[in-house]
Amino acid sequence: MAIAAxxxxxxxxxRQDLIQGTIRSIAALGYNNSTVQTICDAAGLSRGLxxxxxxxxxxxxxxxxxxxxxxxxxxTRKAVRAVGDDPLQRLxxxxxxxxxxxxxxxxxxxxxxxxxxxxPWVPEMHELQRKLWRRYRSWVERMIAQAADQRGIKVDARRxxxxxxxxxxxxxxxxxxxxxxxxxxxxxxxxxDWLRDLFGEGRKAPVRGAAARKPEPSSKAKSPARKVxxxxxx
Amino acid sequence: MAIAAxxxxxxxxxRQDLIQGTIRSIAALGYNNSTVQTICDAAGLSRGLxxxxxxxxxxxxxxxxxxxxxxxxxxTRKAVRAVGDDPLQRLxxxxxxxxxxxxxxxxxxxxxxxxxxxxPWVPEMHELQRKLWRRYRSWVERMIAQAADQRGIKVDARRxxxxxxxxxxxxxxxxxxxxxxxxxxxxxxxxxDWLRDLFGEGRKAPVRGAAARKPEPSSKAKSPARKVxxxxxx
Amino acid sequence: MAIAAxxxxxxxxxRQDLIQGTIRSIAALGYNNSTVQTICDAAGLSRGLxxxxxxxxxxxxxxxxxxxxxxxxxxTRKAVRAVGDDPLQRLxxxxxxxxxxxxxxxxxxxxxxxxxxxxPWVPEMHELQRKLWRRYRSWVERMIAQAADQRGIKVDARRxxxxxxxxxxxxxxxxxxxxxxxxxxxxxxxxxDWLRDLFGEGRKAPVRGAAARKPEPSSKAKSPARKVxxxxxx
Amino acid sequence: MAIAAxxxxxxxxxRQDLIQGTIRSIAALGYNNSTVQTICDAAGLSRGLxxxxxxxxxxxxxxxxxxxxxxxxxxTRKAVRAVGDDPLQRLxxxxxxxxxxxxxxxxxxxxxxxxxxxxPWVPEMHELQRKLWRRYRSWVERMIAQAADQRGIKVDARRxxxxxxxxxxxxxxxxxxxxxxxxxxxxxxxxxDWLRDLFGEGRKAPVRGAAARKPEPSSKAKSPARKVxxxxxx
DNA sequence: GATGAATGAGGTTTCATTCAT
DNA sequence: CATGAATGAAACCTCATTCAT
Numbered sequence: 001m002a003i004a005a006x007x008x009x010x011x012x013x014x015r016q017d018l019i020q021g022t023i024r025s026i027a028a029l030g031y032n033n034s035t036v037q038t039i040c041d042a043a044g045l046s047r048g049l050x051x052x053x054x055x056x057x058x059x060x061x062x063x064x065x066x067x068x069x070x071x072x073x074x075x076t077r078k079a080v081r082a083v084g085d086d087p088l089q090r091l092x093x094x095x096x097x098x099x100x101x102x103x104x105x106x107x108x109x110x111x112x113x114x115x116x117x118x119x120p121w122v123p124e125m126h127e128l129q130r131k132l133w134r135r136y137r138s139w140v141e142r143m144i145a146q147a148a149d150q151r152g153i154k155v156d157a158r159r160x161x162x163x164x165x166x167x168x169x170x171x172x173x174x175x176x177x178x179x180x181x182x183x184x185x186x187x188x189x190x191x192x193d194w195l196r197d198l199f200g201e202g203r204k205a206p207v208r209g210a211a212a213r214k215p216e217p218s219s220k221a222k223s224p225a226r227k228v229x230x231x232x233x234x
Numbered sequence: 235m236a237i238a239a240x241x242x243x244x245x246x247x248x249r250q251d252l253i254q255g256t257i258r259s260i261a262a263l264g265y266n267n268s269t270v271q272t273i274c275d276a277a278g279l280s281r282g283l284x285x286x287x288x289x290x291x292x293x294x295x296x297x298x299x300x301x302x303x304x305x306x307x308x309x310t311r312k313a314v315r316a317v318g319d320d321p322l323q324r325l326x327x328x329x330x331x332x333x334x335x336x337x338x339x340x341x342x343x344x345x346x347x348x349x350x351x352x353x354p355w356v357p358e359m360h361e362l363q364r365k366l367w368r369r370y371r372s373w374v375e376r377m378i379a380q381a382a383d384q385r386g387i388k389v390d391a392r393r394x395x396x397x398x399x400x401x402x403x404x405x406x407x408x409x410x411x412x413x414x415x416x417x418x419x420x421x422x423x424x425x426x427d428w429l430r431d432l433f434g435e436g437r438k439a440p441v442r443g444a445a446a447r448k449p450e451p452s453s454k455a456k457s458p459a460r461k462v463x464x465x466x467x468x
Numbered sequence: 469m470a471i472a473a474x475x476x477x478x479x480x481x482x483r484q485d486l487i488q489g490t491i492r493s494i495a496a497l498g499y500n501n502s503t504v505q506t507i508c509d510a511a512g513l514s515r516g517l518x519x520x521x522x523x524x525x526x527x528x529x530x531x532x533x534x535x536x537x538x539x540x541x542x543x544t545r546k547a548v549r550a551v552g553d554d555p556l557q558r559l560x561x562x563x564x565x566x567x568x569x570x571x572x573x574x575x576x577x578x579x580x581x582x583x584x585x586x587x588p589w590v591p592e593m594h595e596l597q598r599k600l601w602r603r604y605r606s607w608v609e610r611m612i613a614q615a616a617d618q619r620g621i622k623v624d625a626r627r628x629x630x631x632x633x634x635x636x637x638x639x640x641x642x643x644x645x646x647x648x649x650x651x652x653x654x655x656x657x658x659x660x661d662w663l664r665d666l667f668g669e670g671r672k673a674p675v676r677g678a679a680a681r682k683p684e685p686s687s688k689a690k691s692p693a694r695k696v697x698x699x700x701x702x
Numbered sequence: 703m704a705i706a707a708x709x710x711x712x713x714x715x716x717r718q719d720l721i722q723g724t725i726r727s728i729a730a731l732g733y734n735n736s737t738v739q740t741i742c743d744a745a746g747l748s749r750g751l752x753x754x755x756x757x758x759x760x761x762x763x764x765x766x767x768x769x770x771x772x773x774x775x776x777x778t779r780k781a782v783r784a785v786g787d788d789p790l791q792r793l794x795x796x797x798x799x800x801x802x803x804x805x806x807x808x809x810x811x812x813x814x815x816x817x818x819x820x821x822p823w824v825p826e827m828h829e830l831q832r833k834l835w836r837r838y839r840s841w842v843e844r845m846i847a848q849a850a851d852q853r854g855i856k857v858d859a860r861r862x863x864x865x866x867x868x869x870x871x872x873x874x875x876x877x878x879x880x881x882x883x884x885x886x887x888x889x890x891x892x893x894x895d896w897l898r899d900l901f902g903e904g905r906k907a908p909v910r911g912a913a914a915r916k917p918e919p920s921s922k923a924k925s926p927a928r929k930v931x932x933x934x935x936x
Numbered sequence: 937g938a939t940g941a942a943t944g945a946g947g948t949t950t951c952a953t954t955c956a957t
Numbered sequence: 958c959a960t961g962a963a964t965g966a967a968a969c970c971t972c973a974t975t976c977a978t
Contacts, residue, residue: 010962030355032266036948046964048950057948110354117351119411120344121264130412137415162405162416163424167397170404174396177354178364181371182396190397244937270973280939282975291973478941498823500734503968514943519970578822585819588812588879589732598880605883630873630884631892635865638872642864645822646832649839650864658865712958738952748960750954759952 015053015063017043022064027107031061031114062124065115068108069132072101087147088199091140091164092192098168099188102175113176137165147199160198167191249287249297251277256298261341265295265348296358299349302342303366306335321381322433325374325398326426332402333422336409347410371399381433394432401425483521483531485511490532495575499529499582530592533583536576537600540569555615556667559608559632560660566636567656570643581644605633615667628666635659717755717765719745724766729809733763733816764826767817770810771834774803789849790901793842793866794894800870801890804877815878839867849901862900869893 021043025034028042036057040047054060079097083089102109119125141161148155171187196202255277259268262276270291274281288294313331314324336343353359375395382389405421430436489511493502496510504525508515522528547565551557570577587593609629616623639655664670723745727736730744738759742749756762781799785791804811821827843863850857873889898904 007961014962030352032352033355035946037946047948048964048966049962051949051951052962113354114351116407116411117348118264118266120347121267126411133408133412133415159420159424162408162420163401163428166404166408166421167401168404169407170400170402171396173350173403173407174367174400177350177360178367181367186393186396187400190393194397241937248937269971271971281973282939282941283937285974285976286937475940482941498820500820501823504970505968515969516943516945516971517941519972520941525969581822582819584875584879585816586732586734588815589735594879601876601880601883627888627892630876630888631869631896634872634876634889635869636872637875638868638870639864641818641871641875642835642868645818645828646835649835654861654864655868658861662865737950739950749952750960750962751958753953753955754958 011053014045014049017045018050018053018060019064019067021045022060023068023107023111026064026114027110031118058122062122062128064111065125066128068112068115069128071108073132075101087143087150088195088201091143091147091195095168095191095195096188099171099184099191102172102184102187106176106179109172109176113173116173133165137161140164144198151199153199155198164191164195167194245287248279248283251279252284252287252294253298253301255279256294257302257341257345260298260348261344265352292356296356296362298345299359300362302346302349303362305342306332307366309335321377321384322429322435325377325381325429328374329402329425329429330422333405333418333425336406336418336421340410340413343406343410347407350407367399371395374398378432385433387433389432398425398429401428479521482513482517485513486518486521486528487532487535489513490528491536491575491579494532494582495578499586526590530590530596532579533593534596536580536583537596539576540566541600543569555611555618556663556669559611559615559663563636563659563663564656567639567652567659570640570652570655574644574647577640577644581641584641601633605629608632612666619667621667623666632659632663635662713755716747716751719747720752720755720762721766721769723747724762725770725809725813728766728816729812733820760824764824764830766813767827768830770814770817771830773810775834777803789845789852790897790903793845793849793897796842797870797893797897798890801873801886801893804874804886804889808878808881811874811878815875818875835867839863842866846900853901855901857900866893866897869896 018039021039021041022034024042025038029038036047036050039057039060040049050057050060054063076094076097079093080090083093115125116129119129138161141157144155144160144164145157148157168187168191171182171184171191174181175184175187252273255273255275256268258276259272263272270284271281273291273294274284284291284294288297310328310331313327317323317327349359349363353363372395375391378389378394378398379391382391402421402425405416405418405425408415409418409421486507489507489509490502492510493506497506504515504518507525507528508518518525518528522531544562544565547561548558551561583593583597587597606629609625612623612628612632613625616625636655636659639650639652639659642649643652643655720741723741723743724736726744727740731740738749738752741759741762742752752759752762756765778796778799781795782792785795817827817831821831840863843859846857846862846866847859850859870889870893873884873886873893876883877886877889
């Protein structure tokens with residue numbers, strides 16, 4: 001069994017190597033231009049190896065996407081769990097970890113972007129993406145509904161969740177497509193402020209300009225936002 | 235010259251045919267799976283023709299994207315011009331036309347999505363996309379700044395513009411990736427409400443007429459106004 | 469239509485080129501060692517052309533076999549028709565043309581041999597082969613039955629047809645596998661003598677040794693035989 | 703030495719395993735589609751093992767063919783020896799064992815067929831096949847010559863041997879390619895009758911017992927005797 | 937100007953063989 | 958001695974592009 005276990009471990013390691021190679025290759029060359037050759041080169045392995053560990057290129061591509069999804073999910077869960085049970089805090093934590101991931105793993109983000117662009121025409125990827133998104137949105141909706149309940153505020157949780165989720169995705173998309181337009185921190189702040197405003201919580205730190213805005217009654221400017229990564233995660 | 239003009243006209247027509255074929259092919263098969271063959275089939279033309287009108291496949295792809303961009307730009311300008319000079323009305327009109335396009339031309343939207351997914355690795359497309367985005371965001375920023383000025387409200391125009399623009403993109407992305415999660419009308423309403431809330435304008439009747447609507451006495455934020463979506467809508 | 473006709477003609481010509489290339493390649497290298505490359509080289513065409521005219525390599529291989537079958541069939545029919553209606557003469561003519569083909573087109577014969585060796589594992593080829601064989605055997609059986617009737621001789625036509633057909637195939641097989649063991653003329657004479665003996669007809673020419681045999685009463689030594697090519701033909 | 707002997711034994715056993723695996727694989731999948739993987743799977747051994755016991759795949763293939771050839775040879779010799787010295791009885795016994803093998807070991811037959819189809823392009827296999835055939839034909843020729851001598855009949859032994867040998871092969875080929883056209887028993891009867899007719903021996907009881915049958919008073923050709931298959935059988 | 941036949945580069949995949957464990 | 962992971966050659970096929978008609 002020790003041998004079998006070791007073997008299994010090696011197998012997992014090689015699969016990881018190939019997945020990482022895929023991510024590196026796609027990040028560097030794009031989805032189309034990534035060939036079995038570039039992927040295996042990036043993984044430091046020989047071309048034929050892909051057949052040992054995956055059904056083929058498509059399978060590997062899908063698994064790489066699945067890996068990114070799983071990792072984002074895990075990271076977000078951990079961050080959310082760490083802040084306790086308060087729904088707003090959870091949302092804020094999720095938002096933060098989402099945009100942190102943007103800076104920390106732009107490579108992964110680029111792959112995510114590339115996958116968005118092909119998913120509609122790759123049934124399995126499409127399905128995975130939709131499942132993910134629905135779970136994510138429904139989690140956001142629950143959090144928002146709970147937070148509103150706690151505060152005795154009326155919020156259309158569905159619409160708020162949509163606004164949040166799509167804003168986050170939009171910020172991801174925008175930053176991946178043009179990293180100079182704004183920073184992930186900008187995005188994070190805007191979304192977090194939007195969340196706090198939604199529940200009438202004050203902003204924490206003086207946020208660029210906004211803090212200078214007259215505190216009108218309900219200046220709850222909505223800035224919709226949603227974690228790209230979150231979107232891809234839960 | 236008449237002959238030359240006619241020729242030019244034919245050339246333009248053929249180019250259009252090929253561009254439309256490209257759009258149809260990408261919408262149906264995705265970016266990767268669209269070949270010169272599928273494109274020309276979709277255009278009802280023969281395979282070799284592409285060389286007469288474009289430098290090659292890549293060029294055609296780029297031109298198709300350029301065409302979509304140009305058309306969207308034009309439509310938006312027209313809608314904005316039609317609504318007069320009021321910045322908020324202009325933003326609302328732009329929002330509306332944007333989401334109307336979603337329903338009216340899902341095919342084009344899918345192509346847009348596909349192009350998003352490859353643009354970072356196609357320098358010319360990337361550049362085009364960035365130019366477009368920057369112009370768009372700066373226009374939004376100006377409109378927001380003007381609208382705020384008119385109302386004597388202090389708004390961080392840059393952040394608001396980012397929030398607006400990325401929310402819109404996020405809704406596009408989400409709807410193209412999963413058309414069942416919400417409707418373009420949902421998206422439009424959420425974004426328009428967000429805009430009105432930003433300026434303390436009350437939500438109103440079906441936004442569809444909003445563009446033509448007279449600027450009523452800004453009834454300011456409705457009651458708690460903190461509901462992302464007020465009473466009406468889903 | 470002239471253009472369409474010409475095009476069709478060209479298409480047929482290219483298909484023929486590829487089929488001939490296939491035959492030459494298989495004859496020279498065997499079935500396994502024939503690759504798209506060797507086939508196209510033998511045809512004097514480029515590698516990619518195969519996709520224009522056939523579904524793929526397998527399709528081409530099958531068509532090449534079909535071509536050999538069709539040609540053998542045609543040649544045999546023509547030879548049979550040329551000798552009139554007498555069943556024995558028809559059988560003799562078929563036998564002759566069969567073994568003539570052996571000498572005239574050893575290349576085609578080798579391909580036939582190669583196909584025999586793979587047919588059981590290539591459903592379409594197998595089916596074609598079986599259809600062919602059955603039609604051929606039943607024709608032989610009918611001829612034998614008629615010839616026997618004419619002479620008032622009792623012959624088990626089914627068994628005689630089997631003996632004839634398999635003897636011919638056996639001679640083909642043997643000669644293709646070892647061209648030095650006997651000549652096609654040897655084979656032809658043996659089979660023709662067997663046929664004549666079956667119906668009590670005298671042998672035409674003094675055939676090696678056999679003619680010297682004592683004309684015992686009914687020395688109808690059966691030598692079973694069957695045209696390989698015939699077997700593959702009708 | 704005991705150890706060395708044991709080792710040798712294991713080696714032989716493994717080689718046998720691989721040879722059997724080869725036969726099973728080829729019978730199931732054909733020559734082309736049999737890979738080292740399928741062969742080792744069929745043998746219940748691991749892929750790399752082939753290198754320990756054979757020079758490579760080609761060598762294994764050749765050895766498998768050699769094994770079939772050797773076994774057939776041995777079986778035939780044994781059957782022939784068992785029947786005594788009478789040449790005709792020997793031929794009948796050889797015929798019988800040949801067609802018995804067809805039914806008893808169709809798998810082996812299929813491999814034989816597959817090898818026929820590649821042998822001309824595999825020099826070593828070709829050579830083996832030719833040696834085998836020549837030895838076989840010359841043995842048949844000797845038997846026929848002896849039987850004719852014994853009876854004072856003049857027979858062209860070479861031609862008769864060719865007819866016999868190719869008829870047998872033809873029946874094998876036909877049955878392997880289409881097992882529904884006739885049974886090996888049909889083939890055996892036809893060939894045995896042909897042999898008996900050649901020497902003016904009457905057809906007799908079920909041939910199955912023929913090998914053990916005492917040489918009865920050659921009742922010479924039956925009546926017209928020109929029926930390929932007398933009264934009995936199908 | 938329009939067509940599609942022809943080319944050949946390049947992609948994915950399979951496979952025989954080698955070799956470390 | 959046995960295993961199967963690793964390699965890289967080579968096969969098939971697709972496809973963008975060119976060019977004669």
